Amino acid sequence: MDTNVYSKVGAQNNIAVHIILSFRQICLVTVCLPLGGLIVCFITAYIFQQNDIHETHCRVYNIIPSISAITGISPQRYLWRICVAFHIGPRLLIASVYYAYYTSLLGHTTSDEQMKNNRLIRICYWLNIVEIAALCGVTYISNRENYPVHEKIFIVFMLCSLTYMLLTLQVFKEVHRDMTVSQAKSYLVKKILFITSIISTIGLLVFFAKHRLFCHKMAFSWFALCEYIIAIANMAFHVTVILDFPKEQLMIANGIDVLKSNSKIWKLN
Secondary structure (H helix, E strand, O other): OOHHHHHHHHHHHOOEEEEEEEHHHHHHHHHHHHHHHHHHHHHHHHHHOHHHHOOOOOOOOOOOOOHHHHHOOOOHHHHHHHHHHHHHHHHHHHHHHHHHHHHHHHHHOOHHHHHHHHHHHHHHHHHHHHHHHHHHHHHHOOOOOOHHHHHHHHHHHHHHHHHHHHHHHHHHHHHOOOOOHHHHHHHHHHHHHHHHHHHHHHHHHHHHHHHHHHOOOOHHHHHHHHHHHHHHHHHHHHHOHHHHOOOOEEEEEEOOHHHHHOOOOOOOO
């Protein structure tokens, strides 16, 4: 919505706007936190703690440490946990925004399609929430502290992440029957990132089996490389929110109920 509209309506109806933030910038900061933290953890761990991060049960030669290895040692674990802590709040907000956005677009479909799509939207939302919760789990329960639990939570994270991506593509296509250029771009980027994640997940499973069962040299490094690709693809998938909401603003205001009652102003296009 144009800020001039807010000003005019606010002046007429005594609306006090306390703060307006760019939703795009919030989303960019949200994804930069774990990405930046991961880069710092990798560089510092690789330079100063090589023996700790390359330690595996097979004790074979490897050159790339896993994400769990570089974020599970001290002091990197504290930086990683701080980054994820600040990352989680906006992620929950973004999940709710997407839920409201997709739901608002169901009016363009038939009643039967609305029921099906509404169900898919709810599933997407809860998959996203579980994925966020699993991210918290793998962050605060490191593989060094409790490997069995860490491993199971990581599996939940992967399953929810990939399923969420797949259903998001379906929902996005259903609610945008006639896509604009920016929407088509967003859909294409999401699709490429999903395919990248699927291919990398297959590689991750193959190399994990080679490492765990046969202790092949460099197998764990290839596993770790796939893990990094998955992590980056996951972050990139979620940051496509800036393509879907390029100009939206997050507003904190008092007396905003008057906007809701004005259908000409309070409308999600």
